[in-house]
Amino acid sequence: MAKITMTVNGRQVSGQCDDRTLLVHFIRENLGLTGTHVGCDTSQCGACVVHMDGRSMKSCSTLAAQAAGSDITTIEGLAANGELHPVQAAFKANHGLQCGFCTPGMVMTAVDMIRRHSGHLDEATVRAELEGNICRCTGYHNIVKSILAAAAEMGGARVAAE
Amino acid sequence: MYETHYHRASSIQDAVKLRQAAGEGKYLSGGMTLIPTMKQRLAAPTDLVDVRQVPEMKGIGVSGRTVRIGAATTHFEVASSAELAAVCPAISGLASHIGDPHVRHMGTIGGSIANNDPAADYPSAMLALDATIITDRREIAAGDFFTGLFETALEDGELVTAITFEAPAKAGYQKFANPASRYAMTGVFVVRRDNGDVRVAVTGAGSNGVFRHKGMEAALSANWSPDALVNVTVDASDLLSDIHADASYRANLVKVMAKRAMAAA
Numbered sequence: 273m274a275k276i277t278m279t280v281n282g283r284q285v286s287g288q289c290d291d292r293t294l295l296v297h298f299i300r301e302n303l304g305l306t307g308t309h310v311g312c313d314t315s316q317c318g319a320c321v322v323h324m325d326g327r328s329m330k331s332c333s334t335l336a337a338q339a340a341g342s343d344i345t346t347i348e349g350l351a352a353n354g355e356l357h358p359v360q361a362a363f364k365a366n367h368g369l370q371c372g373f374c375t376p377g378m379v380m381t382a383v384d385m386i387r388r389h390s391g392h393l394d395e396a397t398v399r400a401e402l403e404g405n406i407c408r409c410t411g412y413h414n415i416v417k418s419i420l421a422a423a424a425e426m427g428g429a430r431v432a433a434e
Numbered sequence: 435m436y437e438t439h440y441h442r443a444s445s446i447q448d449a450v451k452l453r454q455a456a457g458e459g460k461y462l463s464g465g466m467t468l469i470p471t472m473k474q475r476l477a478a479p480t481d482l483v484d485v486r487q488v489p490e491m492k493g494i495g496v497s498g499r500t501v502r503i504g505a506a507t508t509h510f511e512v513a514s515s516a517e518l519a520a521v522c523p524a525i526s527g528l529a530s531h532i533g534d535p536h537v538r539h540m541g542t543i544g545g546s547i548a549n550n551d552p553a554a555d556y557p558s559a560m561l562a563l564d565a566t567i568i569t570d571r572r573e574i575a576a577g578d579f580f581t582g583l584f585e586t587a588l589e590d591g592e593l594v595t596a597i598t599f600e601a602p603a604k605a606g607y608q609k610f611a612n613p614a615s616r617y618a619m620t621g622v623f624v625v626r627r628d629n630g631d632v633r634v635a636v637t638g639a640g641s642n643g644v645f646r647h648k649g650m651e652a653a654l655s656a657n658w659s660p661d662a663l664v665n666v667t668v669d670a671s672d673l674l675s676d677i678h679a680d681a682s683y684r685a686n687l688v689k690v691m692a693k694r695a696m697a698a699a
Contacts, residue, residue: 274440290437291437291438291439291440291482292435292436292437292438292472294435294469294473313473313474314470314474315466315469315470315473316614318534318536321536324539327510327539328535328536328539329536329539329540330536330537330540332473333465333466333469333470333473333540334465334469334540335440335465335469335482337440337442337484338440338462338465338484338486340442381535381536384535385535388535401535403533403534403535403616404533404534404535404536404537405534
């Protein structure tokens, strides 16, 4: 058994788990944060994407022990003061989901993607960046639309703030 | 996943010591191959020695034309290093097309070459760039390092700590990516040195893993141009056949990817 301490959504958390426990199971079962999903057993689908130390990663392909001491953000950590994050709002406004199972991973991926590209994205880049996230409902069209809308909004907000 | 024991190394020395003390142990870096393999119960190491946060194994250094990349440097860090792109953009481009963004944020160059997946991208770059693989105990030329499918010259418990190479005058890499996995169904890395030496390394296609194509090297030494490859024959008898592509299809891909790599160089 390992005693794991990490920061999740700004709060320091601790828990006991097996050395072999995956980060996603630690987040879901020890911390009760079930917004992060497990969609496959093969590390391909991206439903489990969270941010570790500011970078998107698959929490199903990393041990909780590997993440000990790191700073994790899950889908629950995005909305501030009851207001949806701009990416969440864009997914809602553009109908960027159908069943919603892949959505937490898509949103976390989009936030990371927009940050890395400083809000400057085009359709081809968004589609290439979605390589690690699978959606079986939407055909991706409205997901891409949502991400482009959020990038425009966040890029615009950044310009306005400067 | 079967039960395992996790250890985090604080230094190279610490990692080697932890690994020696372990039973059937393995080094763990980004874990982008090892953890999925353990999830499928295709690997069951008794102990994992995590080297991802060993400070001496991280980071990229460029001094003149000499490049040193720590083994625990992620694909994302290799892809986004301006210093590296200034002297060898081909390896930056290679790293930017490994797996997907989440894999690139975790997976490392040391993990990739120590695993020596026959469809991985980095082995072709190491072989074509005539890189030196630095371990906790010695230096190994890339030409001696990759010995077969998932096989390397590493001894039991030996740890890759960095790689180093001289940036070439010209280099290019192109792959035909498997549409599902993004592994190279065939990838070709071409390099030309200031003195005219040419190396061509092929990954994803060889039935014994990454290899140099001497016919292409001779043709490109005589004439550094994609056109020089037109009359080179690629023997299919030593190439892989699987559900994605048979050997003759891969033989054709070797040539096509070599031409594209030349166009990109």
